[in-house]
Amino acid sequence: MSGQVVRDSHGIPHLRAGTVLDLARLQGLVTAQDRAWQLEWFRWRMEGRTAEYVGDDGVPWDRFARQVQLEPTVRACYAALDDETRAWVSAYVDGVNEGMPTGLGQAPELGLLGLRGLPDEAFRPRPWEPWTPLGIFWAVHLLFGTFPAKLFNDHIVHRLGADWLPLFHAEGATQSGSNAWVVCGERTASGLPLIAGDPHRILELPGCYQQVGLACDEFDVVGFAFPGVPGVQHFAHAGSVAWGITNAMADYQDLTREELRRRDDGCLEARGVAGWAPVTHHLETVLVRGADAVEVPVVVTERGPVVTGLESGLEAALSRGTATGSSAGSRDGSPAAAADCFSLRTPSQATIDLGFEAFLPLLRARTVDDVEAALGRWVEPVNSAVVADVEGRVRHLVVGRVPERPAVNFEVPVDAWDPRHEWVGWRRGPATDVVEVMVSANDRRSGGGLGVEYASPFRADRIRDLVGDRRGLTPADFLAIHVDTLNGQARLMRELVSTAEVSGAAAAVREELMAWDGLSVPDSRGAAVFAEWRHAFVRWLTEHRALAPLHEPTGHSRLFTTWLTVPLQIGIGWPSMVRGASGHGIDVATGVAEALARVAQQGDEATVWGDRHWFDPVHALDGLGGVPTAPDAAVPGDKGCVLAAASAPGVTDRCYVGPVARYVWDLADRDSSRWVVPMGASGVEGDDHFADQLPLWLTGGSLSTAGPAVRE
Secondary structure, rough: OOOEEEOOOOOOEEEEOOOOOHHHHHHHHHHHHHHHHHHHHHHHHHHOOOOOHHHHHHHHHHHHHOOOHHHHHHHHHHHOOOOHHHHHHHHHHHHHHHHHHHHHHHHHHHOOOOOOOOOOOOOOOOOOOOOOOHHHHHHHOOOOOOOHHHHHHHHHHHHHHHOOEEEEEEEEOOOOOHHHHHHHHHHEEEOOOOEEEEEEEEOOOOOEEEEEEEEEEOOOEEEEEEEOOOOOOEEEEOOOEEEEEEOOOOOOOOEEEOOEEEEEOOOOEEEEEEEEEEEEEEEEEOOOOOOOOOEEEEEHHHHHHOOOOOOOOOHHOOOOOOOOOOOOOOOOOOOOOOOOEEEOOOHHHHHOOOOOHHHHHHHOOOHHHHHHHHHOOOOOOOEEEEEEEEEOOOEEEOOOEEEOOOOHHOOOOEOOOOOHHOOOHHHHHHHEEEOEEEEEOHHHHHHHOOOOOOOOHHHHHHHHHHHOOOOEEOHHHHHHHHHOOOHHHHHHHHHOOOOOOOOHHHHHHHHHHHHOEEEEOOHHHHHHHHHHHHHHHHHHHHHHHHHHHOOOOOOOOOHHHHHHHHHHHHHHHHHHEEEEEEEEHOOOHHHHHHHHHHHOOOOOOOOOOOHHHHEEEEEEEEOOOOOOOOOOOOOOOOOOOOOEEEOOOOOOEEEEEEEOEEEEOOOOOOOEEEOOOOOOOOOOOOOOOOOHHHHHHHHOOOOOOOOOOOOO
């Protein structure tokens, strides 16, 4: 393999090779050197084998991965690729396999798991399969869609009634916080467009994106890659064209309520539109470290694989002819309640296509039209993309596959036997030319109307206000917008507390909140008081007798805890709930006053936001002693800000969601473009580049994408 690897001062790799295949192999090799533990963990997840290494905590994911048929699906998708894409992915895998033994020799996680063996005997990983990158990409995004939220919607409907859904679904209820915007050349200092963006996801250790430069005889691109996936997928600058994305908040996954029965001859059937039809089913065995193996029933109907409702085993679930769920004694740890049996239908499984055939055309793109053509092959997740080129053209695209079906499918599980819920084609997202400014922030305006839940329009409106009618804009101006901390939830809070009937210490808390400037910065006492009031108000809502039925067990796997835990969901959606709560027997004014009183009772602790809002990325082995950790750091921003560094109101103020990357793409001069990630290029704790970008990320700083002199 020929090629050159040159790293900049922060260890970011810039790669050059003569051919596309040599470059793919080099990218795989370098990724294995920098992120070997992360790649090994991702591969275990793809295979549904995490419990084999980490014990019982891995069972919920492994059960899901087996039931959703993750690896068989991506194996089929790999086989369906065109010859060139298949060879490109395989070359990347060859590089990973070459680099993994050395890379894993540096990974402290293997020592924590006791996998190193003798002091002079490194852990020997099993080779990657050619389809492993497809599995890693899909595993990252399977829970990124809407189907887990539909489990909670179903719980709401059954426990409270369908009329409660709007309280939880109005704009503002989403966890998303990504931003992307583009300004046309007539408004910039250079005369050519600028693009900026900052995807917000769960903060992970190591980070979920990898900065990389990829150059060969056919293209020269800088951008962000998912470790374990070749090329760059979401955000990149190819010299003459650049692009960025946010989640379009589209609904493209269906949960279907299934009825199963066993015939006298032992054949398993599911009830569909045409009546009862045979399904495929078998048992798989999940090995569990330190415990007995777990048998996992796998059932695939015409709609898709059953992903919840079989937790207690297939035979028990079918004891009365219809699959209805879980039992208290299941290894999965599910509550003692019956759950419906639901299958999952996704575009990727329905078409045997993960969209990988978009990746090489993206790398080769030279114009806006090229990017638009490449993204025409995108499947999921559905994205809102902004694209610009050196000719000054700017486009906004909503890309991916959204099935055409009734609106009810977008909100709740639907019955398999009802023909009204069948898919009848694909909906097309908008594709429009941009005039002057376009902002995409998970809001309804930029999402193309392909979903139900959207973010509050505050972030998009705030970015538009910050751009305003300014001219002569530069990358530095865009970087400042990235870290704006005006909290959009402050206005709603003031509306609520301004009329609260309180006195004494509670009134003093109210006055302090009314005086707060709305900036969620680390040294702000007002931001800390607001956070404490928000905690108290969310807890009051959570405790309200009208919502008591929601606290009853759902019967679903603990894999879906984030979506099914009532305090978490109310903490996310409280701004939406207050708008319609009075019509459902919830006196918001009483709750606002009670929250003020609770804050007053806690006394004057004189804390500031930075004392509460700490950088708290998750690690796959959290819970084990000695896992790699991030440096302690106070994080600016909050859920309601453009800098949507979020926590869990009602539960914790620790920052576990935030911008997992920031970038500004300058179409006039790529070397003037900027980027930064929360941690660093290396996934190895103790490496100089493990967390060397964190100080920049915290303060709004960035690095040049120019890197070393690697381009000819």
